[in-house]
Amino acid sequence: MTRPLVFGVLNVTPDSFSDGGQHFDPDAAIAHGLALVADGADWVDVGGESTAPGTTPVHPEEECRRVIAVIAALVAEGVRVSIDTYHASTARAGLEAGAGIVNDVYGVDPAMPAVLAGSGARYVTMHSFGEPTTPHRYDDVLTEVRDELLRRVDALTSAGLGREQIVLDPGLGFSKAPQENWTLLRGTSVLAATGYPVLVGTSRKRFVRRLVGDGAADRDLATAVTSALAAQGGAWAVRVHDVRSTRIALDVEGAWAGDTA
Numbered sequence: 001m002t003r004p005l006v007f008g009v010l011n012v013t014p015d016s017f018s019d020g021g022q023h024f025d026p027d028a029a030i031a032h033g034l035a036l037v038a039d040g041a042d043w044v045d046v047g048g049e050s051t052a053p054g055t056t057p058v059h060p061e062e063e064c065r066r067v068i069a070v071i072a073a074l075v076a077e078g079v080r081v082s083i084d085t086y087h088a089s090t091a092r093a094g095l096e097a098g099a100g101i102v103n104d105v106y107g108v109d110p111a112m113p114a115v116l117a118g119s120g121a122r123y124v125t126m127h128s129f130g131e132p133t134t135p136h137r138y139d140d141v142l143t144e145v146r147d148e149l150l151r152r153v154d155a156l157t158s159a160g161l162g163r164e165q166i167v168l169d170p171g172l173g174f175s176k177a178p179q180e181n182w183t184l185l186r187g188t189s190v191l192a193a194t195g196y197p198v199l200v201g202t203s204r205k206r207f208v209r210r211l212v213g214d215g216a217a218d219r220d221l222a223t224a225v226t227s228a229l230a231a232q233g234g235a236w237a238v239r240v241h242d243v244r245s246t247r248i249a250l251d252v253e254g255a256w257a258g259d260t261a
Contacts, residue, residue, distance in 0.1 A: 003253075010032055012048050013048060076098075083102055086105055102122070104123065107128075117159060123165050125169065127148055127149055128175055168194065192236075193234075200235045220246075
């Protein structure tokens with residue numbers, strides 16, 4: 001089994017729930033992006049808007065002001081970059097700056113497929129129903145999330161995207177009760193069985209904090225463990241804030257599985 005790729009999170013925001021805006025300054029953001037790679041990140045996922053509950057939406061022009069120069073600088077250093085945005089105009093600017101993946105948490109911009117179609121870039125479509133706290137009732141969360149993601153795949157391919165461009169994200173922490181997130185995580189293999197790459201993001205999410213508390217080190221340790229479990233389920237990639245601990249966990253899981261020396 002191939003070891004999952006590691007996406008290191010780079011929040012170029014003043015109000016991130018996880019890092020308190022430590023990387024809002026462009027120079028600090030670039031330095032942190034390079035540090036993520038030094039710690040073992042395969043991709044750096046750059047975002048200019050927090051999706052934490054209660055945060056204020058960011059206009060695409062401001063979003064671009066925050067992230068495009070950072071993306072260009074990291075790409076110039078040979079870093080593989082994804083852009084975390086749900087705005088088509090920001091996605092287009094990010095791709096022009098050298099990003100190779102668009103990571104879209106909401107999938108609400110009707111112009112997004114036209115940006116991606118024919119671009120060769122991958123597109124992560126994440127399962128959500130509005131903001132993370134938007135309630136939704138599931139009878140069978142794993143089946144319903146899988147089926148909804150496959151409906152989105154059909155819509156995206158009808159709009160011109162190649163199937164090879166599409167990555168699925170179950171949207172852990174978005175419109176799911178704590179136990180439903182664990183059900184989805186245990187069901188990673190079911191999602192991977194669709195034949196599409198699966199990106200799993202547990203990092204510092206509220207359902208993880210409920211288990212281990214608010215300590216950053218404990219949350220990162222729990223994230224590393226869940227990332228290794230996602231690897232066993234066939235995840236294509238994991239998205240994390242603390243790359244080093246997850247890299248170690250994935251190396252151990254790979255050795256356990258006999259995939260590494």
